[in-house]
Amino acid sequence: MIHLYSDSRCAFSHRVRIVLHEKDMDFKIIDATVNRDDLMQLTPYNETPVLVDDIDKNNKKRDLILLDTNIVSEYIDERFPHPQLMPIEPAEKARMRMALHKLDRELFQHIRFLDANIQSKDPKIKKDIDKIKKQISNSLDEIATVFANNKKMEYFGSNQFTLLDASLLPILWRLNHYEIEVKKTWVNMMKYAEIQFNRPSFLASLTAAERSMKQ
Template sequence: MGVVAKRSSMTFYSNGEDHYSHRVRIVLAEKGVAVDILDINPANKPEELAELNPYNSLPTLVDRELVLYASNIMMEYLDERFPHPPLLPVYPVARAESRLWVYRIDNEWSPLVDTIMAGEDAKAIDAARKRLKEDFTAIAPIFAEKPYFMSDEFSLTDCCMAAILWRLPRLGIELPEKSTRYLQEYMGRLFERDSFRESLSETEREMR
């Protein structure tokens, strides 16, 4: 899968099932970056990945001599390297708030997603599903106020949210339709974006 078909100096080592890889692919698609996306099986990583990344982890972004291996750093780097369209607010206060939302997503919800996707501890999985369902139901009303996550504009926060929300069927989470109406509408706005559709791996297309 490639965001743009032509050859590029940028290479993205991606796990087609992983939400951290997906959020970066959404940014790449939003920016229209020419990039070679390599869909890597985590159980069979190429030797070159360990040479590039001391953690031998996915995702990994290579741009000429630069190698990045933390998804949030990749997203902010891409936003600065390719400034249009901007995915972080211009003003420092709003920019800090956006970064804080991403921080909270990664500290509160991403670990729950990881627990479910790992599929190892049934009790922990049930608890994670219950917490995610409760939290998403609780935040649903905020999307009545603004079209995106606490913002009038699509941002890096939405890239993180989109990657998680797309996986709800795979996570075994069904949100109550009546009480999450505004969240459902938000999901529709995210999933209808051309960039989002372009970002999907083959595995992710099969999740819904």
């Protein structure tokens, strides 16, 4: 069975939880905030998510332990191929990996700092937070343009739900939590988001802490 060490407020963990629920297979979520010692035995980085797959108990092989959100998500997609969340054709798969890499560089690289410091009163940290929020906002401007140019686009860069959607939606869900203003030019992107927020796999992926982020 798949075991996912997940933080209840972590956007990286949220991405993987969406993928797991989209696959509708058996798995167990382990709260890393409660099981921090166990997490530290699995990874030296003290970061979530961490996936453990006890793939061959009978032969007593070691469990497969995976770090990194994209590696974990792709493994789940290949291990449980229905529904398919990445293209099969190599060139299209590479394009999606590049798009995921862009999301990580322009959006997700800032998230751990925000999560750790969003409540800080330190003027220097608050200045850094404001700078990061502006960078995220500018990156979302570019994504919003994609939706503005195709007002009927139901999914992000595809004609079906993919890992790109599972990666973008946790950021859009947290805009209020991070106090990032939703611009008028984002209207089509936010319409997309509201539709996908009602997707069964997304609703099932939310923790109690995450549900409160959008209020």
